[in-house]
Amino acid sequence: MKHIVWDGDYADRAIFEDILGQLGALLWFTGLSGSGKSTIAKALQKKLIQCGTYVVVLDGDNIRHGLNSDLDFSESGRKENIRRIAEVAKLFVEHGAIVITAFISPYKSDRNSAREIVGNGLFKEIFINTPIEECIKRDPKGLYKKAISGEILQFTGISDPYEAPDNPELAIQTINLSIEESAEQIVTFLKQNGTIQ
Amino acid sequence: MKHIVWDGDYADRAIFEDILGQLGALLWFTGLSGSGKSTIAKALQKKLIQCGTYVVVLDGDNIRHGLNSDLDFSESGRKENIRRIAEVAKLFVEHGAIVITAFISPYKSDRNSAREIVGNGLFKEIFINTPIEECIKRDPKGLYKKAISGEILQFTGISDPYEAPDNPELAIQTINLSIEESAEQIVTFLKQNGTIQ
Numbered sequence: 001m002k003h004i005v006w007d008g009d010y011a012d013r014a015i016f017e018d019i020l021g022q023l024g025a026l027l028w029f030t031g032l033s034g035s036g037k038s039t040i041a042k043a044l045q046k047k048l049i050q051c052g053t054y055v056v057v058l059d060g061d062n063i064r065h066g067l068n069s070d071l072d073f074s075e076s077g078r079k080e081n082i083r084r085i086a087e088v089a090k091l092f093v094e095h096g097a098i099v100i101t102a103f104i105s106p107y108k109s110d111r112n113s114a115r116e117i118v119g120n121g122l123f124k125e126i127f128i129n130t131p132i133e134e135c136i137k138r139d140p141k142g143l144y145k146k147a148i149s150g151e152i153l154q155f156t157g158i159s160d161p162y163e164a165p166d167n168p169e170l171a172i173q174t175i176n177l178s179i180e181e182s183a184e185q186i187v188t189f190l191k192q193n194g195t196i197q
Numbered sequence: 198m199k200h201i202v203w204d205g206d207y208a209d210r211a212i213f214e215d216i217l218g219q220l221g222a223l224l225w226f227t228g229l230s231g232s233g234k235s236t237i238a239k240a241l242q243k244k245l246i247q248c249g250t251y252v253v254v255l256d257g258d259n260i261r262h263g264l265n266s267d268l269d270f271s272e273s274g275r276k277e278n279i280r281r282i283a284e285v286a287k288l289f290v291e292h293g294a295i296v297i298t299a300f301i302s303p304y305k306s307d308r309n310s311a312r313e314i315v316g317n318g319l320f321k322e323i324f325i326n327t328p329i330e331e332c333i334k335r336d337p338k339g340l341y342k343k344a345i346s347g348e349i350l351q352f353t354g355i356s357d358p359y360e361a362p363d364n365p366e367l368a369i370q371t372i373n374l375s376i377e378e379s380a381e382q383i384v385t386f387l388k389q390n391g392t393i394q
Contacts, residue, residue: 004247011242011254019251045208050201054216054251056292057208066314067284070277080267087264088285095253095294117263 016096020054024093025195026118027100027186030111030165031128032157033143034135036174036182037102040128043183044100053196056092058085059102073154079110086114093122098195106162124193126186127168132157134175213293217251221290222392223315224297224383227308227362228325229354230340231332233371233379234299237325240380241297250393253289255282256299270351276307283311290319295392303359321390323383324365329354331372 006015017023027044029037041057048055068084071077082105089099105111115123135157136144147155154160165171170189172182190196203212214220224241226234238254245252265281268274279302286296302308312320332354333341344352351357362368367386369379387393 004249006243006247009239009243011239011246011252015246016251019246019249042206042208046203046206049208049212049216050203052201052216054213054292055208056288058288062288062291066287067281084264084281088288090263091253091255091259091285092289092292094259095251095289097292 013094013096016094018096020096022053022096022098023195024096024122025098025190026089026093026123027098028089028105028111028114028123028125029100029102029128030105030125030168031130032132032135032162033104033155034138034140035128035130036179037104037128039179040172040174040182040186041100041102043179044186047183047187048098048190048196051196053098054096055098055100057100057102058089058092063088063103082110082114083117086117089114090118093118098190104156104162106156106160108163108165111165124169124189125165126189127165127171128174128182129164129171130174132162210291210293213291215293217293219250219293219295220392221293221319222295222387223286223290223320224295225286225302225308225311225320225322226297226299226325227302227322227365228327229329229332229359230301230352231335231337232325232327233376234301234325236376237369237371237379237383238297238299240376241383244380244384245295245387245393248393250295251293252295252297254297254299255286255289260285260300279307279311280314283314286311287315290315295387301353301359303353303357305360305362308362321366321386322362323386324362324368325371325379326361326368327371329359 013024029041031037038059045055045057068081071081085101089101092099139145146152147158156162172185174182210221226238228234235256242252242254265278268278282298286298289296336342343349344355353359369382371379
């Protein structure tokens with residue numbers, strides 16, 4: 001175990017970053033359904049974990065079925081969903097973790113609120129930019145088909161807007177990239193801004 | 198950085214425990230207002246951090262003002278408060294952290310729900326057992342005075358019940374112990390059950 005020299009009263013982010021040997025950061029993925037957010041998040045997590053980095057992925061699997069299981073998909077429910085994700089991500093980041101959140105998060109206002117909650121320097125918006133035509137072609141869960149036929153209402157990109165980021169910290173044009181290559185671009189980004197070594 | 202040999206698809210608790218070199222666990226403190234929960238939690242966190250252990254304290258400071266800032270103190274609000282704390286603690290424990298939660302959590306039913314959410318083997322109920330007479334004497338925030346005079350209603354131990362645990366994993370009789378000694382008893386407990394070395 002690492003010996004930490006510290007005799008303060010309040011364990012702040014710097015202490016946890018020292019324990020973990022990394023800097024805390026939030027990689028806020030945004031993109032259409034089927035754009036590859038979760039897949040790229042998990043590939044990136046794997047790459048980073050293999051270097052011993054402490055990386056947490058928050059996605060539908062561990063949030064929607066747990067903390068946010070009481071929320072519906074109404075406007076207020078979706079807003080609250082994003083608020084809680086940002087608050088939980090902040091708790092992890094404040095404890096030195098690198099957090100990847102993989103949610104469509106279609107509205108600029110919600111993403112900006114998340115940025116405010118977590119803090120501008122720690123929040124990195126990463127646009128998983130896959131054209132909607134490609135997402136419709138992939139349609140891994142068959143959701144676009146249902147949305148286009150009207151079986152699902154208020155579906156982002158079809159019957160509900162997706163507001164693409166204006167100035168994301170990073171945009172991944174997935175169309176000509178493998179999952180590996182997409183993840184690698186984010187690793188490069190993290191090295192360039194000093195989050196990892 | 199530690200090199201992790203792993204080629205799976207899903208990063209589970211074992212992977213994170215390997216990165217952190219410890220076992221995940223939740224130490225769910227329960228006890229009256231003024232019993233010393235937060236103070237002992239922070240003293241324990243400090244002891245463990247100095248050994249390089251990754252320990253997260255969730256308390257009013259980082260939960261009530263953030264994630265749970267939308268909740269009131271009604272019965273449903275208090276129940277939801279505990280549910281969300283358990284869900285967030287679970288996320289940290291599933292990522293290998295040792296989590297200390299420091300909330301009064303006066304109702305057995307809520308604590309049992311938290312135990313179910315987190316998982317019986319990972320949830321350790323720690324009763325910070327300070328007699329109410331001592332809490333009233335200490336009254337660090339002046340709350341007991343207000344509760345006894347009727348200025349504050351529904352105050353645990355005065356006008357609302359506190360349901361002491363029947364079979365906590367550990368009970369700390371703080372009355373004859375210093376903060377340091379209380380924290381040390383918990384360190385001994387964690388060593389005995391193999392959570393830390």
